[in-house]
Amino acid sequence: MSDNQQPWKRIHDKLQQVLHQYQVLQKDNDRLTKEVKELKARDVTQAKKIDELENKIAALKTATGQLNEADKKDLDKRLHQYIREIDRCIAMLSQ
Template structure:
């Protein structure tokens, strides 16, 4: 009889462990889903930030161009503006080249 009781206690403990395992697996799945949702939200926010930074930079360039005008006293600012515009154009060209490479590849 003692052996049957011992086996029964082991089976009960095994069933308890299996229930706990299922519970932990369920929690793990739920946490993974929450993590994925949060990562997607972070990605969206990063895209929004990148777009806003782009707009801010363009607004700065536009306001710098308007403030400079054709006055020779602002030659250094004018050159900085031209350099910024060249850099921006080069950045766009690199991005276009990357897109073309992806389309051709």
């Protein structure tokens, strides 16, 4: 190989190496992006499940009368929020 073709070959080889690394990184990025989406979806599902279970616990405590002061205040607060929301809906319907 002549002396002036050698640098071009090295550049070509390096470029091929960089392109290969880019493709590998792109595949890895795609895989990680997919994994992040799946984990976020699982996180949302688990958060909903936790919320449902906390509501069930609160309902059971209320039904059995095993509420401590903090639970009573929380229940009272939620009941007032529900009542305000119902009042707001009734006001909207009466317009």
